[in-house]
Amino acid sequence: MSGIEAFSPKGMLHEGWSAHVADYAIVCGWALQGKTFLVGDVAGGLYAFEGESGKLIWQTKDIHKGGLLAMSIHPDGNTFATAGQDGNVCIWESKEGKSTKNLEIGKGWVEHIKWSPDGNFLAVVFNKYVYVFDGKGREHWRSEEHPSTVSAIAWSNSNELATSCYGQVTFFDVVSDKINQKLEWRGSLVSMVLSPDGDIVACGSQDNSVHFWRRSTDQDSEMTGYPGKPSHLAFDQTGTVLATGGSDRVTVWSFQGDGPEGTVPGELMLHTEPISCLAFSHSGMLLASGARDGSVFSWFLQKDGQGDPIGGAFAGDLVSQIAWHPDDTALAAINANGGVTVWDFKVRIKTVPQGFG
């Protein structure tokens, strides 16, 4: 590991528990109202840890031949879905890790899956197509062929699904089977997030820029100047600020007033290598960021995009995903070496907060 040495948790992050999975931990999330923390590794190992203690509740191996690619936890937390290189989507119940359904989509990778906000639909990306299944695993809807492989999906509401691919973002009404909106731009869109009200679409682009559209006004803008590809994007719960990666600093654009066009973004600098994941807390303007150097920081952001670090910890290796506990009392990180770490997130009472850097 270059550029950084291991350090003990600082600020509001406190020693919690840690565990190990067999291979590169690729997906994670909190299920059962935070009682369980789920982790999947690339080799197809699936693990459920007790949220509080880190005790292993159950585990399964080799769940997608070739490798696991994606996981989506149902909004109620009782079930979740996984997808992989075998072209299958599997539905599980969270308590005991029993597989309840296996959907064979086709020969090829299934890289993205996502439950709709109301939990009635599961969207599945298969190459240039998107399928929507209902709760019983029946195919409810299928998109037309996209011009290229679908790179990201997001639900703007429980009936409307957004897809991104090379050159366009498309909004589909999956209930009445129609295209609500198509936003075009000649560029390779590698990631996509929607603001919580669904009005702003932000996409990370291969050419080291972030492109976004306001659906209501049809206005679009491009934020350039990133040294790398901003694959990681996150909106806060109010849709005021957009945190972006693409370098070793977190660049935060504020949508206050007429922004972010013509404004200077906030820049959060403590990581020594490029950002590898970003996540906002469920309430408030708390951002967690992880980087390739294995460092994790939490930040308190202002509405103008400026922010200050309030906690930091070392996860040991490239942080592949980061997840706030449903009540924001803990922060979990998984890494490229199979490391799983959960820190308590709370104010330090006895010790004096330490500086950073």
Next chain:
Amino acid sequence: MSNKQKVPVTILTGFLGSGKTTLLNRILSEEHGKKIAVIENEYGEVGIDQGLVINADEEVFEMSNGCICCTVRGDLIRVLGNLMKRRDKFDYVLVETTGLADPGPVAQTFFMDDEIREEFSLDGIVTLVDAAHIEQQLGHSDESSEQVAFADVLVLNKTDLVKDESLDNLEARLRDMNRMARVIRSKQADVSIDTVLNLSAFDLDQVLQRRPTFLEPEYPFEWTGVFSLDKGRYELSLEEGPDPSMSLVMFLDQGKDETSLNTGAESCLRLYAEQEQPINPGDIVPVGKHVSLQLQSEGTKSFLIDVEKATDIGLFTQHTAEEFNLRITKVKASIAVDKSNAQNVSTISPIAERVWVAEHEHDDEVGSFAIERVGDVDPEKLNRWLSRLLSEKGVDIFRTKGFISYAGESRRIVFQGVHMLFTAQPDKEWGNATRRNQLVFIGRNLDEAEMIQEFDKCLV
């Protein structure tokens, strides 16, 4: 992550039917102890026997700025992005492209994408050529000439279907188009695995180790004559010729067998890269120096050669001896005073003669050439020129490779480019080695003379 070894990637290109799948199967079935992941793009050909094979549709993504060098293969970024997470499961990647693919975006993917660049290193580009059909293909599609131009290794396959003579012509044509590549002949893609994997073709140091001259040279001289001379003084005489001056290098103890001639040519090539020293008629020709015979005056021009003890001298001349009616005569003390008596002097015939394939006209639009110069360049001037050149001509310049000697820099600068992208990085110390510049350009309709001229302006 940075302390881990990057996973090498070989790109395999070639037209449909050139034998890519056969070669892939050979590589995968051979005992090489490697775990190879194959990203295959061509459906319909013979299936791959074993190994981790991933199918991906070729998705060439252009950027909004329209810049050709930013064009990448989106499918590769996606697939490799996932593959790199399971790096313990494989240690080599082969990317097969369709016959219609432009190799540029494939290669660029490994330079342009920050995450891919971090985990993978482009090891080399191997192009399979169907010996029986390539002539036809070269005439009909840009892709085939681009695939030839981009290659580090050209496998001339299905040679059993073509006559030897045609093969030689074909090979010469391919070398013209891409002098950087190594050409290997095969019948049924039966080439040894070492010739296509772990080439480190983008690691110039290794390229240099394997091939000291680095380039397949087109010699800047056309003729070599070896003359067996006893001790004494000789005259090197030239008549009126096509140019007012001619470069020449003279060596002592020049062997006349093929190997010696080639060795001589190689040493000579290095000397030719140095600034020539003009010498006038009547001057003595120095040994092992790049000289320019000044031939402006009318009539026969004679230069002197002094031989201390009997030796075979080798003359490497810019033009053929014939063009200037070049000859060597022994100067006899009595006659030397009276030059009018020249007909009494016996001309010494060479014991060996060799006409080199000189820098000749290229028939193909796609071609390559090298610049080789001793000395230092001004980094700012070079950067200005290259930036301008690549921004104006980058579309047509497929690959650039070489070493540069920056004035004031103790280390050698390694230069790599694919279209408009280029990197110039300090490499090892020059130490006692002669500081020189070696650059190869491969592209379409390159103006060689102008580029060399512009490069020369960057020399200190």
